Amino acid sequence: MRSLYLRIWLTVVAAVAVFAVFSGWVIQRHLETERLRNDSSAQERQQERLMAWADLLERSLPPAGASRADQAMAIRDWSLRLRVPLALDDANGQRIGSADMFARREAEGAVRPQAFRLDDGRTLWVMRPQAGRLGAGAGAAAGAGMGPPPWLLMRAMPGGLGLAILLALLFIGVAAGAWPVVRRLTRRLEALQQGVDAFGKGALGQRVTEDGRDEVAALAGSFNRAATRIEALVRSHQSLLANASHELRSPLTRLKMALSLVKEAAPPQRAALEREIEANIGELDALVEEVLLASRLDAAHVFEAGGPVELLGIAAEEAARVNAQVQGQETLVQGDERLLRRALRNLLENARRYGGDEIEVSVGAAAAGHEVRVSDRGLGVPDAFRERIFEPFFRLPGHAEREGGVGLGLSLVRQIAERHGGSIRCEPRAGGGSSFVLTLPASAAAPTTARA
Secondary structure, eight states, X not given: OXXXXXXXXXXXHHHHHHHHHHHHHHHXXXXXXXXXXXXXXXXXXHHHHXXXXXXXXXXXXXXXXXXXXXXXXXXXXXXXXXXXXXXXXXXXXXXXXXXXXXXXXXXXXXXXXXXXXXXXXXXXXXXOOOTTTTTHHHHHHHHTTTOOOHHHHHHHSGGGHHHHHXXXXXXXXXXXXXXXXXXXXXXXXXXXXXXXXXXXXXXXTOOOOOOSSSHHHHHHHHHHHHHHHHHHHHXXXXXXXXXXXXXXXXXXXXXXXXXXXXXXXXXXXXXXHHHHHHHHHHHHHHHHHHHHHHHHHHHOSSXXXXXXXXXXXXXXXXXXXXXXXXXXXXXXXXXXXHHHXXXXXXXXXXXXXXXXXXXXXXXXXXXTEEEEEEEOXXXXXXXXXXXXXXXXXXXXXXXXXXXXXXXXXXXXXXXXXXXXXXXXXXXXXXXXXXXEEEEEOXXXXXXXXXXX
């Protein structure tokens, strides 16, 4: 059976059935015990009543010396009064007289009479009352009201038939009530399955409804969040691939033209063409490296912080490549030294390319942790572009023609910062230029020795 709602519903129904059968068995045992106890009590009460009647009759009947006719008439009179079949024998066991109903029931032989020996030697025979007449007053009183309760009807039916009927009704009621509840639950699961199938077929914008506050709603929310992340990742890769393909065309075209001219060029021109070819190859190599790194950072689900990294040390090493000035404090952070070094290198290369030769680097503490500030004296970044410059392949208007680059450097810096739990921002620098501020979370036990 493949339908989840049927399995859940049958499980509920089976559990109710087992409970009903067990409950019925317990109730039946209880009713049987109560019946036996009531029958025993009724017999004891009946025996006490018969003995009381015998004692009453012994004091009320004519003496043994009275005529047999008087004694017979008296026993018939008391039988009518008490509505109990009576008979009386003399001391020799000869029948003196009996009530008509005693003679009739004695002839039927259904019930044996009980004998009571009187003090004068006579024997009083008392026929036990029929079960239907015992407690007739209580039955009449019940008939005048609303009728007997249901459990009396169960006992009245043979073989526990009444109990079986009530349990069957309970079973049907629970099964009918459980069906819409189970079906509503599984219908939400089916909607979730349809959403997952549609997403798997390529509908990246597919989302499911998050109704309720139960586990199904939580599962739907988890799917929506995962789908959003996957869609963003796929869109990012698509954009990265499209932009990389576009950026590859320019150096490849220049390489093709240079190769076609280098064979026929004079030695001075050939040297220039070879330098052009080397520059284009270097640009291609840098583009491929940055595209691969950006792709790996996007695909990384979990980032491992790595070991402690001394920011001032790697900042000084990278600043030496571009003749930048460094100042600040020794600062330890938890992270990947290779990635942090790449982020600082990209910031310094960006400052050298667009900000001139006056580059300063400062490392120190900040309110959010630690920060590295790379400042230049370039033309600055307009306010409208201070966030967009961190987008992949975005370059300020006119910079691509003057300075080159593919527009991935600052995007990689932001990815690296976010992977370390930090951030990157661009601020205007007093006196002209820009400051790029890389903020990283604080690390425990970081030394604070000043270093120039």
